[in-house]
């Protein structure tokens with residue numbers, strides 16, 4: 001009840017300052033469209049490979065605007081007000097997550113519609129991919145909450161853009177990670193972004209064999225750990241002692 | 246039983262002592278004003294008393310309940326109007342009121358909101374987005390919101406800051422009307438405000454409560470004719486910062 005009330009408020013805050021939403025949706029759409037206009041002779045840019053990359057790329061913007069929303073709230077007195085109310089930490093976190101899920105839905109539906117328009121064969125697996133990507137998005141929302149809990153509003157968007165860059169370079173969406181050498185490739189394997197893309201890709205293309213146990217383990221471990229850190233940090237920074245310092 | 250009772254309340258930020266041992270007892274229904282120079286520790290004290298931050302050491306009892314153990318229960322019965330205006334910027338005034346009513350799960354939400362709208366004369370700004378209001382209006386809304394859960398204990402941190410003379414007088418009337426029913430702790434830099442509204446006044450300097458008493462008592466202690474002179478005398482007599 002309190003959670004939904006807070007989610008509703010967050011949702012309104014987001015859509016009434018729509019610039020970030022526009023960013024998170026339009027930029028990936030634009031990239032998806034543009035890269036299909038050149039006939040790049042690399043498998044990376046075939047729709048069945050590139051679309052999952054775009055989905056995860058879009059999520060990195062979700063991290064960015066989650067971070068902005070959280071840090072804006074944290075540094076405003078509005079949170080003092082909520083901090084003395086009976087609201088519980090878990091209600092805050094769920095309130096943020098629930099408010100952002102409609103954005104994820106909007107992104108996903110539009111990305112896949114464009115992909116199908118551009119020639120991706122439609123199948124029921126696309127629906128599964130959309131559902132799986134909701135699960136993947138939790139990692140990015142949690143990353144955003146962490147960044148927003150630690151940094152000021154201005155610093156947040158800068159720090160969050162590191163997530164965007166990491167997705168570009170380590171997810172394998174633009175180039176195979178082996179291209180930058182063995183060491184780099186190993187690092188990518190232990191970052192979550194390549195696994196996120198591979199999981200969505202495997203489900204979308206009905207190629208579950210393409211998803212390795214490592215992908216599942218890395219993704220699941222990061223999601224759990226990052227989510228727990230998000231809850232703990234948020235609680236510590238937002239609702240306690242160190243407020244403002 | 247006291248509405249508020251503290252024992253040797255201390256708050257340290259790293260090596261800075263913001264509040265340096267406060268013993269305070271406030272009666273139920275009393276209006277208690279805190280005066281103090283900038284940085285004296287008024288806001289920090291209010292943050293501790295209102296359960297927002299934990300004290301470094303010391304004890305706080307609110308209506309007999311322990312602020313740490315009974316935090317959740319205490320939070321149902323107090324509210325704060327923070328020093329800086331605290332409203333959701335992209336929500337309308339009406340939505341702000343509804344939002345906070347839901348946070349406190351007020352049963353007769355509509356009636357309560359109507360009552361506050363009347364009390365603070367908010368009719369004309371109800372549909373406006375909070376961030377588009379003038380500072381004074383935002384403040385009035387912020388204070389109105391603090392009454393949404395009919396708190397037994399209300400903290401007003403510089404409530405009349407930024408209000409024009411008429412709005413200030415109006416707010417005084419509202420505060421007067423709450424007197425007796427609600428225990429109110431108010432901070433202010435306006436002597437007139439403390440003198441005309443409060444039963445007792447506490448003077449803070451360098452994290453300490455240096456004197457407590459009625460306006461008349463404080464003037465007598467300091468040997469001055471006006472509260473302002475008494476305040477200057479009492480707030481500076483301690484000398485060097487803690």
Ligand SMILES: Nc1ncnc2c1ncn2[C@@H]1O[C@H](COP(=O)(O)OP(=O)(O)OP(=O)(O)O)[C@@H](O)[C@H]1O
Pocket residue numbers: 242243244245258261262263281282283284285286287288289290328
């Ligand atoms: N979060 C914090 N971290 C570090 N120091 C802090 C923090 N909050 C307050 N302080 C310090 O504690 C002291 C008391 O501050 P406080 O805000 O309580 O003063 P105040 O009496 O409310 O002053 P004012 O009249 O200016 O509002 C100040 O020196 C302030 O710099």
Ligand SMILES: [Mg+2]
Pocket residue numbers: 287288289328402
């Ligand atoms: Mg203050």
